[in-house]
Amino acid sequence: METIYVTGHRNPDLDSVCSAWCYARLKNKIDKRYKYEPIRIGHLNETTKYQFRKTRVTPPRCVKDVRARVRDVMINKFPSLHPEDPVYSLVTLMREKHASVVPLLDGENYFGLLSLDEITSFFLKENAGERPHYRFEQENFSKVIRGEFIKKNNMKSFEAYIMTGAMEFDIYSRRINSLLPDLPVLVVGKRLKHLQYAVDNQFPAIILTGIEPSEKVDLNLSGYKGIIYKSYEDTAETIRLLRMSLPLKRLVAKDPPKVSVDDLFDDAKRLLMNSEYRGLPVFDNDKFIGFVTRRCFLEKPRKKVIMVDHNELSQSIEGLEEAEILEIIDHHRLDAERTREPIFIASEPVGSTCTIVYHQYLRWSVRVDRLTARMLLAGIISDTVILKSPTTTPQDLRAVNKLAKIAQIDNVYEFGEELFSVASLLNKADPKQVIEGDFKTYQTGDVRFGIGQVEVTTLTKVDEVKEKYIRQLESTKQKYALDWAMLLVTDVIAESSILLSTTYPQKERALIYPIDSPGKYHLKGVLSRKKQLLPEVLSVLEEGD
Template sequence: MAKIFVSGHKNPDMDSICSAYAYAALKNKVDPSNTYIPIRCGNLNEATRAQFNRFGLIPPPFKRDVRTRVSKVIIESDVEVCPTDPVYRLITLYKNTARHSVFPIMEGTRFVGLVTIDEISDFILKENLGSRPVYNFLVKNFEVVIPGYFIKKGNEESILAPLAVGANKFATYEKVMKGFKGPMPILVVGDRERHINKAIELNVPAIILTGIRGKTISKIDWDSYEGSVFVSETDTAETLRLLRLCVPVSELLVKKLPSLQADMLFDEARAFLANNDYRELPVFSGKEYRGYVSRRSFLEKPATKLIMVDHNENDQAITGVEEAEVVEIVDHHRLGAAKTRNPIFICCEPLGSTCTIVYKLFMRHNVEVTSDIAKVLLSGIVSDTIMLKSPTTTFEDYTAVQDLLSIAGVDDMYKFGETMFSGGASLAKSDARMMIEADFKRYRESGVNFGIGQSEVTTLDDVEDYRARYLEELEMVKKAYSLDWALFLITDVVKENSVLLLTRMPIAEQKLAYEKAGEGMYLLPQVLSRKKQLLPEIIRVIQE
């Protein structure tokens, strides 16, 4: 099951948010084999936020980008190893679990380290090179690894000691035992009374008895001995082999690994591994262990699957779209989509709202439109067509609205729309930059880069109160986006008129067909649509 994100454009308006929300709901119905998640790549405007609050619905969450991150290639092991587990268990796991070459060592939920076949190889090489190895044994692991039982357990839970075998004649054995310079060894010995008593006298930390059948023949006073005594039910050679594997796996961790974060960019993580000697690294979300990655994880870069709604051009899309796999486009704007690797579903119609197209797709798939979805779709259509008054409005928008009003149980579309638009932020009281960028689209025509923002209001009577502030901020937006021209369309949805604020561009301004009402301000009677009315005029003056 794949996660597929459904996203509107940057600086999302009502139609962008509502179409993403509703289309994700539709796709989850018709394609249950995948999970469709509605997202937004910009801030919610106040009208959209208020509308979702009225409905008691949660709007699409914000997603910064769809660039491939480490989280896409995390390997999650279904087997964990405790720090105290014997190395024997790890070797058994390698034998029985061919799928894994890496195992996380976990102490409860706390990550301790990663252990691989390399650590086991180093462990075996280390004990066979140089001087007699000293092991850090956990006494409790004796009975986990070696067939047998304890006669007694000493006070020490862990023992740092080498190994010795009591197989020589007593004189030689005694000389060897007294010759230990460091910690005394764990003694592996048969039922040899003198050897055992000497070991007790020398206070060896543990005695492992082999070749015992039933009770020991020798009369040993175990009460005077403070160490552990374990009876192995296998021969001496096998006991020695298994005893080495009683070492806890935590002893294999000789170096502390750096870690990666799940939200780290794929390319950054791949470069980090390429420039270091590590083969595997743990991955965290904050402080929570998520899994690990290996060098093989970065051989192929997985792409995030994305559906674009209410836009089709990459420069209006969520950051990282060039790395994503676009699988569908649902839109009502002019086509400027980038090339795709494979054939994809595109539904692009010259309607007043993307939400109208989404409603038609519900009908095509014979999927029931719930009351909540009807309210969401209705909001997108009423907003983008400005209560069906915009010249972009089509007959199909009208019929969709009529159907959705009935499903949603809404009696009066105009009251619904006025309530929705009144929920928008006041331009006079709001941050100018935020309002300009809330629904700001960039274009390029005849070598000129320009951008147009739009905001719907219920009166234009107070424009003079904030005109200077917004013109000043338009200049900042122009510089921020490296534009030649920045414009802001303020639309009165009640009286169906607009005011246009713009930065200076004298050559183009003198060709505008609108009445100039002041510095940087033009009156646009009966203009409601940026796409169908204002944009063609701006393109005309640029081309001329």
């Protein structure tokens, strides 16, 4: 079953992760054609970890990108052969299964890949130049030629050329003597003089033809150490099959490049197309798990993705430009990329994407269970800062009231305060994780800027950590190639914020907020980055000098 990924934005907050989880849960109920998997594209903040831990739910797994990879096109169900199997088995398998490439496996141990090229090379080589010598496997005689052993020995394999006993004895014996010390595998009918000569001279193997299954051969074998096999085929057919009794490992002349299951589609395609091979083995670490052929790269697969709590490529998962966007569920301003096909968009001016997801449950008449209600409620309470943010709408309030009843939560304000109580403590947390944990980048004109946000329950520690956070903001500014970087530290209890900022002389002093000290602004009553801080920053940047 094909998977469709439901993903929130980079640096995911609680609303982003909960909305992805709840929407995937809805889609799996109403659409059985696909598997909808919620994913995240960044580390979880403390509030989100707490919510999933509290509900004993496994959070969405972290996926780095949705670019096509070898695992998406590889062949992992295939017939295989053993390195000791005869060439005949490979020819038969390719004819019956129309296989262009066949792996050789000894148990789980990879030995090589064989294709029509190796078979062609084998037959061309043996029909060119001098009389060929073959490496025979005793057990392969019965796998290839209908018949039975009259005598076997302990020799697993041996090397010899092939000779038929069709000529007169004198010519036959002179020909043998001219090739000494090499001795042949003799393919001969019931010609006793030829046979006795082969026995007396310890030919490595004798294959008898034209003899009935029940017929006996009167030979003195007392001192003979070689192999005697009775073929039920005629001489010509026996020789044809005998040449294909060689073990397949003899055909593996080269070791093609290996690819990893996680290699990018384009990289693996380029490697194969620039090589002489029909296929390449695929490994997961050191384990062989399949192979790719040229046919695998005829069409590049596109992952299917639903975007929640964002709609811009710059805020989404890597490789999304190669994927197929199916839906957008979001409450931010629309700046989505053009899509190839019409898609479903649920965009509402509400305080939380989880509110929109709740509306989708209502739209599809799907009952919201207690666990889903708690997840949706957590997302709304978090994104609206316990319903105090100016982004909060009547739709959010109605959703909260309904969901709280289903989740059996009596006091949503206590529920929210408990959520935020585990928010980052600035003096103990890693500044980089705090700033980049919920950091969004923007651009207006030629100016690129970014704003991070962190919720706390007190602002008393800000002065203590101000300098190291501003230093980290400078590093983050360089990392994202920005002109200006800021961190909004929001006290969800006091309903107030402090803005820490890198220097941006062109515009920073034009902000309407009072400056407490260089790089630190006091934002009384400001809770929302999107609805309160961002419009002010955009206004300042868009004003003339």
